[in-house]
Amino acid sequence: MKRPSVLTDLIQELKRLPGIGQKTAERLSFFIMRGEKLRAEKLSAAITNVKEKIVLCSQCHGITERNPCDICSDERRDRSLICVVEEPHDVYVLENVGEFKGVYHVLMGVISPLDGIGPGELTLDGLKARVEAGGVKEIIIATNPDLEGDATAIYIAKLLKANGVKLSRIARGVPVGGDIEYADTVTLQKALEGRTDMG
Amino acid sequence: MPLFRTRALVLRVHYLSDTDKLVTFYTERYGKIKAxxxxxxxxxSKxxxxxxxxxxxxxxxxxxxxQSLYRVNQCxxxxxxxxVRDSLATCFYALYFIDLLDSLTAEGQTDPNLFMFVTSTLESLTPEQNPELLCRIYELRILALLGYKPRLEQCVKCGQFPRSHWVGFSYNSQGIYCAPCLDGNPVETRINLGTLQYLKKLLTLDLNRWSRLKIPKGSEEELEQFTHRLILARLxxxxxxxxxxxxxxxxx
Known part of the structure; x- marks a missing residue:
């Protein structure tokens, strides 16, 4: 017996999502079909709202419902401190820590020569303009500690060197709860380089 | 299931899922593999x-x-x-080198000499020395090691050593044409004899001594255009x- 076309359409659309294969898409589709109508409507509305109401903040390029975003429009935030991150979701990861009181700048990617992504594809002009507008004392570069993230950090450091702002990079080393015995030589080397004074 | 043990150079990394990576290696004993x-x-992660x-x-x-996809056990x-990573210029040169290696090689083709050459080139790459010349050596040698060495000694048509001040080069024939043999042959570029001598030298130069070689600016630009078109013709x-x-x- 042929499956109803509306159900096939839903399976096809769910299969487009990352990490969802045929079986998972079928399972999710039958779950939605069997569930309450109200839940399906809520899911549908949530997906539509994400596409319609989310915009990029004109200042930090983070995702927001209001422009400028809550962080950029918060008067209690320290605007002299900018934390540079790769992607919009990195802002929320750092915000969950609750320690950082400055503002953010989202690059919307990293320099990746093997993928053909150069500095022109990132929001570096926006970052430079924010620094040149004055009032910025420190830039914290929080790109991932990988080859692309490090190359982007070096590029930003060169780009903003002439502006006289303090440039710093997030620390790297052994993760909390990790074991030194199993750490690789490069990670240990970075941990020793970035050691902190306890006196 | 057998375990394979070898030295390897990491070429490329893709995110496969929330936790896994798909890594392309160029290995010393088994050629290019994905795992x-x-x-x-x-x-x-360990x-x-x-x-x-x-x-x-x-x-x-x-x-x-x-098998087309393996599993990494330990590294x-x-x-x-x-x-190399600490300088933006050397980092970009090194990434170009591995991009070229990845593009020119097929999976499973073993070539320990190529592995040795690539690892030696990366070791020779330093921010203090102009990597542009090393880049020319790398481009020419990697093509030569893979069997695409341009024929620069004699004219591909008459077999004579060229006597004029310049020679023609055909990227299709991958060889030089002396001036008398140019008529009716699809020559795409002209190379000065001086630059031709440098090309021959770069193909045989010891990697430990590359920085001692000094090439005039004009020849350097001609060499760059030549090797770049050679790679474009191959890829x-x-x-x-x-x-x-x-x-x-x-x-x-």
């Missing part, structure tokens, strides 16, 4: 920094022989090439890393 590193994206591109590692992987860093496309390399070199 899945389970849990490599986790912050406490692989740590060893799966970063440009890293030379001691690799243990498993899977059926001639230890042999050389991280930190000085049939521009590598993504090449225009970015030029952009970075131009700006810094």
């Amino acid at each position: 899945v590193a389970k849990g490599a994206r986790r912050i406490k 692989f740590g920094a060893s799966l970063e591109p440009l890293t030379l590692i001691s690799l243990i992987y498993f899977g059926k022989e001639h 230890d860093i042999v050389e991280f090439h930190q000085t 049939g496309r521009e590598l993504k890393s090449y225009p970015l390399l030029k952009q970075i070199i131009h700006n810094y």
Whole structure:
């Protein structure tokens, strides 16, 4: 017996999502079909709202419902401190820590020569303009500690060197709860380089 | 399932899922392979920094022989090439080198000499010396090692050593034409005899002595255009890393 076309359409659309294969898409589709109508409507509305109401903040390029975003429009935030991150979701990861009181700048990617992504594809002009507008004392570069993230950090450091702002990079080393015995030589080397004074 | 043990250079890394990575290696004993590193994206992953591109590692992987995808079992860093990574210019040159290696080689073709040459080139790459000449050596030698060495000694038509001040070169025939043989042959570029001598020298130069060779600016530009067109003719496309390399070199 042929499956109803509306159900096939839903399976096809769910299969487009990352990490969802045929079986998972079928399972999710039958779950939605069997569930309450109200839940399906809520899911549908949530997906539509994400596409319609989310915009990029004109200042930090983070995702927001209001422009400028809550962080950029918060008067209690320290605007002299900018934390540079790769992607919009990195802002929320750092915000969950609750320690950082400055503002953010989202690059919307990293320099990746093997993928053909150069500095022109990132929001570096926006970052430079924010620094040149004055009032910025420190830039914290929080790109991932990988080859692309490090190359982007070096590029930003060169780009903003002439502006006289303090440039710093997030620390790297052994993760909390990790074991030194199993750490690789490069990670240990970075941990020793970035050691902190306890006196 | 057999375990394979070899030294390997990490060429490329793709995110396969929330926790896994798909890594392309160029190995000393088994040529280019692709392998899945389970849990490599986790912050406490046992692989740590060893799966970063440009890293030379001691690799243990498993899977059926001639299978397209293997599984990484263990890897230890042999050389991280930190000085190469610390400079934007050398980092971009190194990435261009591995991009070229990845594009020119097929999976499973073993070539220990090529592996040795690539790892030696990365070791020779330093921010203090102009990497442009090393880049020319790399482009020419990698083509030569893969069997695409341009014929620069004698005219491909008459077999004579050219006596004029310049020669013609055909990227299709991969060889030079002396002036009398040019008529009716599809010659795409002209090379000065001086530049031709440099080309021959670069094909045989000891990698430990490359920085001692001094080439005039004019010949350097001619060499760059020549090797770039040679690679374009072989690949049939521009590598993504090449225009970015030029952009970075131009700006810094």
